[in-house]
Amino acid sequence: MKAHTKILVLHLKERYGFRNLTEEVQRAVDESGVKEGMVLVNPMHITASVFINDDESGLHRDFLRWLEELAPHMPGLAYDHHRTGEDNADAHLKRQIMGREVVVAITAGRLHLGTWEQIFYGEFDGQRDKRVLIKVMGM
């Protein structure tokens, strides 16, 4: 059995946005030497997501508009969380809809993804350094 750990650092200039991580996750799998197994990818932050969906900019705009409808950014005291001085409760909620993590199969040394499956980092409270953990496990 083999295990490999890698941490990516991202810094989005926007408050909200998406980055395609697929190539970097494949690189971590390559480094691990794992041919059969699984890889876990998750942000180490609670206002961000790692998810799998389409690499299509129109859809990404749809995601952000939709998330804003379901969990609007409201910097005042409409959210109890803001009594702590924070203004990002919406980011904690948006991340629950998009999910925290993905687990992807590794087969013959490659991420076993469907044709259109791409791994994304979803940022909902950016403009600062954020870390993404990649954990590869297998044989």
Added chain:
Amino acid sequence: MKAHTKILVLHLKERYGFRNLTEEVQRAVDESGVKEGMVLVNPMHITASVFINDDESGLHRDFLRWLEELAPHMPGLAYDHHRTGEDNADAHLKRQIMGREVVVAITAGRLHLGTWEQIFYGEFDGQRDKRVLIKVMGM
């Protein structure tokens, strides 16, 4: 350590619907010979989900009605994604609410599920062949 990969092909005649995959996932675990470990189950498509919930047809109707309220099917240009010629942005959104994948524990060669936990495929853009990946890993 052992690993086993299996791909199911599904074709739902409806645009939206659910299929119980629990028995087929247990069969893949049986084939793998894994007694202790985990199994990952995910669609290889970005307009479908694999999730765990109740095998109750009334609840399934509630799910579909609720998803339609939260992320309505709107074939026009209300979604930017449709500028690509697609009409299924709602399916990409619905799949984020229901989730992409499940990871289930394997104990003594059996899926370690609670009494009412059943593994479902959730289709949000059907009427075509879709694949589901099952990856078993353990010892």
Added chain:
Amino acid sequence: MKAHTKILVLHLKERYGFRNLTEEVQRAVDESGVKEGMVLVNPMHITASVFINDDESGLHRDFLRWLEELAPHMPGLAYDHHRTGEDNADAHLKRQIMGREVVVAITAGRLHLGTWEQIFYGEFDGQRDKRVLIKVMGM
């Protein structure tokens, strides 16, 4: 390769609420002897979630208020699921938004979590015994 299985029993007096499981999950990792690997944590029930977010009581109130807006508790026949005699369809829906399970990396024998990441049990139909499954796998 090593695997370890542990089941926690929780009983919340409230219908809706959250409990921090992080220490108990670390304890299961300690018992397993696993230094590198992954741990899966999931409720064995379909009206509850295990998720990772902030240990902040204001945010938890925000979560419950928000989930009630998105998937309201309606004990009558507004939900088809209630034709079975149940009154908890909202709990099945809320759990889909918050997710079923988390998978957490184990590095050097410790849960590999970011500074603010805490593992929570989310109850949406409490006042009875519920089980949470912890499955540790690695080397």
